[in-house]
Amino acid sequence: MSPTTLFEKIWRTHEVVAETADTPAILYIDLHLTHEVTSPQAYSMLRERGLPVRRTDRTLATMDHSTPTDADQLFGRIPIKLESAAEQVSQLERNCAEFGVELFAVGSPHRGIVHVIGPELGATQPGKTIVCGDSHTSTHGAFGALAFGIGTTEVGHVLATQCLLQRKPKTLAVNVEGALPTGVTAKDLVLSIIRLLGVSGGTGAVIEYRGSTIRGLSMDERMTVCNMSIEAGARAGLIAPDETTFAYLKGRLRAPQDDAWDTAVATWRTLRTDTGARFDREIHIDAATLSPMITYGTHPGMSVCIDESIPLHGDVVYQKALGYMGLTPGQSMLGQPVQVVFLGSCTNGRLSDLEAAARLLKGRQVAPGVHFLVVPGSDAIKRAAEAQGLDQVFKDAGADWRESGCSMCLGMNGDLVPKGAYCVSTSNRNFEGRQGVGSRTLLASPATAVAAAIAGHVADARLLA
Amino acid sequence: MEPIHTLRSRTVVIPSTNIDTDQLMPARFLTTTTREGLGQHLFADWRYDSEGQPIADFVLNRPEAQGCRILVAGRNIGCGSSREHAPWGLYDYGFRAVISTEIADIFRSNSLKNGLLPIIVDADTHAWLLAHPGVELVINLETCTVTLPDGRAVAFPIDNFSRYCLLNGVDETGYLLSQVASIAAYEARVGA
Numbered sequence A: 001m002s003p004t005t006l007f008e009k010i011w012r013t014h015e016v017v018a019e020t021a022d023t024p025a026i027l028y029i030d031l032h033l034t035h036e037v038t039s040p041q042a043y044s045m046l047r048e049r050g051l052p053v054r055r056t057d058r059t060l061a062t063m064d065h066s067t068p069t070d071a072d073q074l075f076g077r078i079p080i081k082l083e084s085a086a087e088q089v090s091q092l093e094r095n096c097a098e099f100g101v102e103l104f105a106v107g108s109p110h111r112g113i114v115h116v117i118g119p120e121l122g123a124t125q126p127g128k129t130i131v132c133g134d135s136h137t138s139t140h141g142a143f144g145a146l147a148f149g150i151g152t153t154e155v156g157h158v159l160a161t162q163c164l165l166q167r168k169p170k171t172l173a174v175n176v177e178g179a180l181p182t183g184v185t186a187k188d189l190v191l192s193i194i195r196l197l198g199v200s201g202g203t204g205a206v207i208e209y210r211g212s213t214i215r216g217l218s219m220d221e222r223m224t225v226c227n228m229s230i231e232a233g234a235r236a237g238l239i240a241p242d243e244t245t246f247a248y249l250k251g252r253l254r255a256p257q258d259d260a261w262d263t264a265v266a267t268w269r270t271l272r273t274d275t276g277a278r279f280d281r282e283i284h285i286d287a288a289t290l291s292p293m294i295t296y297g298t299h300p301g302m303s304v305c306i307d308e309s310i311p312l313h314g315d316v317v318y319q320k321a322l323g324y325m326g327l328t329p330g331q332s333m334l335g336q337p338v339q340v341v342f343l344g345s346c347t348n349g350r351l352s353d354l355e356a357a358a359r360l361l362k363g364r365q366v367a368p369g370v371h372f373l374v375v376p377g378s379d380a381i382k383r384a385a386e387a388q389g390l391d392q393v394f395k396d397a398g399a400d401w402r403e404s405g406c407s408m409c410l411g412m413n414g415d416l417v418p419k420g421a422y423c424v425s426t427s428n429r430n431f432e433g434r435q436g437v438g439s440r441t442l443l444a445s446p447a448t449a450v451a452a453a454i455a456g457h458v459a460d461a462r463l464l465a
Numbered sequence B: 001m002e003p004i005h006t007l008r009s010r011t012v013v014i015p016s017t018n019i020d021t022d023q024l025m026p027a028r029f030l031t032t033t034t035r036e037g038l039g040q041h042l043f044a045d046w047r048y049d050s051e052g053q054p055i056a057d058f059v060l061n062r063p064e065a066q067g068c069r070i071l072v073a074g075r076n077i078g079c080g081s082s083r084e085h086a087p088w089g090l091y092d093y094g095f096r097a098v099i100s101t102e103i104a105d106i107f108r109s110n111s112l113k114n115g116l117l118p119i120i121v122d123a124d125t126h127a128w129l130l131a132h133p134g135v136e137l138v139i140n141l142e143t144c145t146v147t148l149p150d151g152r153a154v155a156f157p158i159d160n161f162s163r164y165c166l167l168n169g170v171d172e173t174g175y176l177l178s179q180v181a182s183i184a185a186y187e188a189r190v191g192a
């Protein structure tokens, strides 16, 4: 058999019916993750047609996007301020109860951001097809799963049939070799990749991240990289599973246990791109050339190295972005005042992100006038962080320690960046208004976020360490 | 779903590149649990000021934009989130087609499922359309062409299956449901 890519292997084993010129493939979905925002209309469709959820055992639900991070609201001691958010959350509860879907509701120890809890539970596994009505489903590709975001109509398709109609995407290999320089994180790596590819450079493709740099990343770091594949326009990001993957999954709640574990690992070991397999496109990056990154514009491709200045010239996109951001051509990013810092999201809200941030913050203070919001990616991460006393480090420094959820990543739950304010954010999108009307987002790593929180302006975290 | 054969309309031009789904439908409007009524929030932050008043010079607020069913947008429209609320909003507002040189994957797929035609044209045609807002176009799904005012017909690519569904008003859910025997056979075969 001719050498094939990892993507091709997963795709083939999930073809219920292969594609033809006239019909797309019918692709079987192993795991369907759902949440309150993109599912209500899909359940309405099932109800209208009198259909059940075909495989409740392959469907999980959580609430994350519109849930408050304020404990009093979250746990019902006071009403949820946003009525429409409260209604969406209660509708999810009703839908899951009616259709028999397992739900990690408020109070469940497993609740959290959908892309954080899948891996945490061990439900995300190599070789699986995983979808969710959310573009950052690409995160799960860090485990060698083919994972991509879908719309609500497709959420309905998967609920009803456990399948999707799909055209086979193209493949793009991103090869990264060498050691990351000190102070350069996985977030900086992926921001660099997006800058290189452009925000539509991955359109129509599944990216496989390869090379010694990628192999050397922890699972949390791999998730950060795969998470932002969509910001280059790609459908999915993939990393071949290896010992790091298996060590992460072993013993997790939904991972295979005992004999089934050994069988699973034996199969997972075959999930790699064969030598000589062809990608539609390949790019190469030398890790030694990378630096900490920060965005200055209104899409994730508009970034500079932390000690670089904003480019002097640009096209209309650049001009419009700088106008919105209130930044000047040629201005240095270092020293740019910030009013808000957000540490969290499915990109950088995992335990290792909180640990890295706390290490830098310990014994230091958040600058006066800066609101530093720290939102763990899941309740499990919140508990683990508290067990280590990280919450105390954040609180002692003057940061705001919250309940888990998406929070200020998209500002649906009322956690907003004020109009015109600058926010260094560890999330994934700096679109106009993403964190609130008129918000100005500077995307960066947790380390850079902490450096900004302490300084009150954009600062180089390498000088803190 | 209503079958679509041809669409004749004047265009509205929003030339911005990378119009993301947060612009098409800001997150604060995603708490809805239905599909209806999202047209009023389309481009909300470009369309209304902080008091909720229409911003006079934004194109959708101008009289000549009223009744237009074709949106010509800058390169890479629909990037960002998977929210189907973006095409729902465009459709509810009255748009039936979006034309650009690049259209982001998930937005494109969502649009096709909601009777909103995502149409990709070559760079020259696109540049011409951007420079001539308000021209009348005829989009023909049978022939997969956009006819410009000078009579020139420009071909656009569309997946055969999506085209068949749109032309015949077939919804994809129904098609998938007709395949349950194959799905059950697959589940039995792989032990799923």
Ligand code: SF4
Binding pocket: A064, A065, A113, A114, A115, A134, A136, A345, A346, A347, A405, A406, A409, A410, A427, A428
């Ligand atoms: S944290 Fe942000 S990007 Fe991740 S799922 Fe939530 S809203 Fe989406």
